[in-house]
Each structure stands twice: as C-alpha cells, then as structure tokens.
Amino acid sequence: MKTLKIAIQKSGRLNEKSVELLKNCGLNFENYKSSLISPVSNFPLEILFLRDDDIPEYVQDGIADLGIVGENVIEETEVEVAYLQRLGFGKCSLKIAVPNNNDIATLADLNGKAIATTYPVILGKYLKEKGITSDIRTISGSVEISPGLGLSDAICDLVSTGGTLKSNGLKPFADVMSSEAVLIGSKGSENNDLIQELMQRIQSVLRAKETKYVVLNVKRDNLDAVIALLPGVKSPSVVPLAEADWVAVHTVIPERDFWDRISQLKQAGAQGIVVMPIEKIIL
Ligand SMILES: Nc1ncnc2c1ncn2[C@@H]1O[C@H](COP(=O)(O)OP(=O)(O)OP(=O)(O)O)[C@@H](O)[C@H]1O
Ligand SMILES: O=P(O)(O)OC[C@H]1O[C@H](OP(=O)(O)OP(=O)(O)O)[C@H](O)[C@@H]1O
Ligand SMILES: [Mg+2]
CATH class of the missing domain: 3.30.70.120 (Alpha-Beta Plaits)
Known part of the structure; x- marks a missing residue:
C-alpha cells in the first residue's frame, strides 16, 4: 500500500493546531522541533514539516498528497489543488489598513498610493476588480511598520484581533478576503481510499469539537x-x-x-x- 504524505507548517500560527488535529485522529508520530519528516507508526502516512508558502506547490505537484495551509496562501500561490475540508482554525482576514491620521477616505483615494504587502497577487486582483491603480510594494514581513517608515501609504496584511494594526497606529480600511486553515489534496486525491479514511477521521474530530x-x-x-x-x-x-x-x-x-x-x-x-x-x- 502506498504511503501518503501530508505537508503541515513547520513552525508558526498553524503548526500547533495542525499537529493537534492529526494526533486527535489517532495518528502516532514524533514531533521534535528539528523534524522535517516524521513517519506515522500506525497509519501509512508521513508528515512533512514545511514553510507554509511551499505547501500548495508541493501538493499541486503531487510531492505531498495532502496539505494543511491557510486559504490566503493557496490564493496567493494560484495553484490547482482540491479543497477537501475547512478546518476551523487559523481564522483571519486579509485587510487593507491605513494610518489613523490620513486623507484616505474612499477606495478611489488609493489610486496612485503605495500599498505594502506580502500578498501582491491577491491584492493586485482585488484592486483590478475595483478599478484602482496603486503601487503595490511587495515585502516579506513586518508589513505594519512600513507606513511609519515612509515606505508606503497603506498596507494589506492579515488581521485577527487587530492588535498589531493598533500598536502600529493603523486602522482597518477594506476587507480583501477572509481565510482559515484548510485541508487540500492533489487533484483527484478525493478518490483515494486512504485519503477518504483520513478525511473521515478528521471530520469525526471536527464534528466532536462542535x-x-x-x-x-x-x-x-x-x-x-x-x-x-x-x-x-x-x-x-x-x-x-x-x-x-x-x-x-x-x-x-x-x-x-x-x-x-x-x-x-x-x-x-x-x-x-x-x-x-x-x-x-x-x-
Ligand atoms: N493573526 C492571525 N490569526 C489567525 N491566523 C493567522 C494569523 N496570522 C496568520 N494566520 C494564518 O496562519 C498562517 C501562517 O501564519 P504565520 O504567521 O505562521 O506564517 P509565516 O510567517 O508565513 O510562516 P512560515 O514560516 O511557515 O512561512 C497564515 O497564512 C494565515 O492563514
Ligand atoms: O490582528 P492580530 O491578532 O494582531 O494578528 C495579525 C498579525 O498576525 C500575523 O503575523 P504573526 O504574528 O503570525 O507573525 P509573522 O508576521 O512574523 O508571521 C499577521 O502577519 C499580522 O502581523
Ligand atoms: Mg510563510
């Protein structure tokens, strides 16, 4: 029987909940900080611990059969994968935010303005849909400090409590997308018997949680x-x-x-x- 591979985040917001979900499904595996790959002793499955940005492509290319990742990352990487199950954690929204004291009042005011983000693809599509032309500045993190440094007029980043925006003198301005962690599979993976068994276990854990x-x-x-x-x-x-x-x-x-x-x-x-x-x- 073929051993499946599931890719989860190595460290960060989704790691702990992803590990907890798999353990609650009755899967036994070691979870050392240094593990990059961990075999499951009681199910034909290996767990790959990756940067979340790489997970959609690993799954699209079939290197991993399954992955747990935020919808925001899937949209940003524009991959072709099957959405198998929403998982109910990692809930957040991608928002455009502006400094508290500013002259941006309507979406049209973003025309010609610089917006810093780690999500240029999603932001680009959103602005195009709204007929806005802004200067999208792609940076790889700490987006919230960019207006204060004079690098941008606004930002587009993930928000959950809003605490990071607040502590950087920013306020939410427009909702671009909402997101949560999802189980994805390579195209056609829904038909694999082992994947179906794993999905049934996941669904039984999610149902019980509710x-x-x-x-x-x-x-x-x-x-x-x-x-x-x-x-x-x-x-x-x-x-x-x-x-x-x-x-x-x-x-x-x-x-x-x-x-x-x-x-x-x-x-x-x-x-x-x-x-x-x-x-x-x-x-
Ligand atoms: N504040 C938040 N609250 C809830 N979920 C969040 C929050 N921030 C991010 N997420 C979700 O968790 C995912 C992982 O976030 P994290 O900040 O750990 O990513 P990262 O820094 O890009 O990690 P990596 O090192 O794996 O690339 C995000 O893509 C998003 O789906
Ligand atoms: O609205 P809040 O609850 O304050 O959450 C928002 C913050 O959470 C995420 O970053 P994270 O803390 O995961 O760190 P990172 O940017 O280093 O990945 C996101 O990029 C925001 O900065
Ligand atoms: Mg990442």
Whole structure:
C-alpha cells in the first residue's frame, strides 16, 4: 500500500493546531522541533514539516498528497489543488489598513498610493476588480511598520484581533478576503481510499469539537418538555434512576446552542446537568 504524505507548517500560527488535529485522529508520530519528516507508526502516512508558502506547490505537484495551509496562501500561490475540508482554525482576514491620521477616505483615494504587502497577487486582483491603480510594494514581513517608515501609504496584511494594526497606529480600511486553515489534496486525491479514511477521521474530530455530551436528571413528568429542547444526534437516551419517578437523559448538543439550551433546560425541570467534551463522532 502506498504511503501518503501530508505537508503541515513547520513552525508558526498553524503548526500547533495542525499537529493537534492529526494526533486527535489517532495518528502516532514524533514531533521534535528539528523534524522535517516524521513517519506515522500506525497509519501509512508521513508528515512533512514545511514553510507554509511551499505547501500548495508541493501538493499541486503531487510531492505531498495532502496539505494543511491557510486559504490566503493557496490564493496567493494560484495553484490547482482540491479543497477537501475547512478546518476551523487559523481564522483571519486579509485587510487593507491605513494610518489613523490620513486623507484616505474612499477606495478611489488609493489610486496612485503605495500599498505594502506580502500578498501582491491577491491584492493586485482585488484592486483590478475595483478599478484602482496603486503601487503595490511587495515585502516579506513586518508589513505594519512600513507606513511609519515612509515606505508606503497603506498596507494589506492579515488581521485577527487587530492588535498589531493598533500598536502600529493603523486602522482597518477594506476587507480583501477572509481565510482559515484548510485541508487540500492533489487533484483527484478525493478518490483515494486512504485519503477518504483520513478525511473521515478528521471530520469525526471536527464534528466532536462542535458538540458537547450532556447528561441531566429530570422528573418523568417534565421529561417531554426537556426532550423537546434537545436537538440530539438521534433521539436522546433515557435511563431510569433508582428513584422511580426520575430519569437521566443523555444527549449531544451543538456547542453554539449550549448556554441558551442549558438555561431553558433548567427552566423545564432539568437538574444535575453534566457537560462533557466529546473526542470523536463517527456517523
Ligand atoms: N493573526 C492571525 N490569526 C489567525 N491566523 C493567522 C494569523 N496570522 C496568520 N494566520 C494564518 O496562519 C498562517 C501562517 O501564519 P504565520 O504567521 O505562521 O506564517 P509565516 O510567517 O508565513 O510562516 P512560515 O514560516 O511557515 O512561512 C497564515 O497564512 C494565515 O492563514
Ligand atoms: O490582528 P492580530 O491578532 O494582531 O494578528 C495579525 C498579525 O498576525 C500575523 O503575523 P504573526 O504574528 O503570525 O507573525 P509573522 O508576521 O512574523 O508571521 C499577521 O502577519 C499580522 O502581523
Ligand atoms: Mg510563510
């Protein structure tokens, strides 16, 4: 059986979450700081640790079968790969930002201005679409300091909390794209059996992350009202308790509904509510 290769970021924003996801899929591998390639002992897979910019091309060329990388990097490298799964981490936006005190009020004011970025391809397409002609200055990092140094009038860079913009006297001006980490594969890789198995494991971990396992006690009289509030995977399990008119209800609740549902459940007569994380949900 052919051993698959998956490329993940060696160090940086996506490294830790990528390693955690693969470990949660039950894959055993060493993760030394010095590792560039690490075999998985219990699945025919090798993990390549790379600079994130190189991952899309490795996958496009089939050197790696799979990769975990930000959508922003895929768009910037303009590769032909299959998007297999959004992964829910590394969420950020690519934004144009301008100094707090400036005369740029509308997009048209960017005409003839210098914009520093590490994303010249994405920015170029965005400006073309908007009919703006700016001077795109490509630099490889620390973009936020360039207006202060007189290198540019604006920047285009990734933002999540906005803290880096703020501490450099900049404010967001326009949204260019939003991004998160995704699993990509070489074209046609969706049809490979091993890749499908790995994707099923990944999906079961992601599904579990979005939900909580809830156990609660309720008087039989209130059972219907409580069940009506529970959007379970299927119907909830109802288990008799030693006290004859009480039962325990076991179910799975989407995390996003969690707090709303908990207060409604208490109002409906639920007691002793225990909430537990779920490791995997296999459908
Ligand atoms: N502030 C942020 N919050 C959330 N996700 C982010 C943030 N900044 C970047 N990302 C996402 O994480 C990816 C990796 O970011 P990082 O800063 O580690 O890249 P890098 O410095 O280019 O790393 P490398 O050394 O691998 O080239 C980005 O391409 C983006 O998708
Ligand atoms: O809005 P914030 O939460 O402040 O995040 C934004 C910063 O995060 C990223 O850089 P990172 O910290 O990953 O460092 P790098 O530029 O050296 O890769 C990005 O390039 C911004 O500088
Ligand atoms: Mg990089």
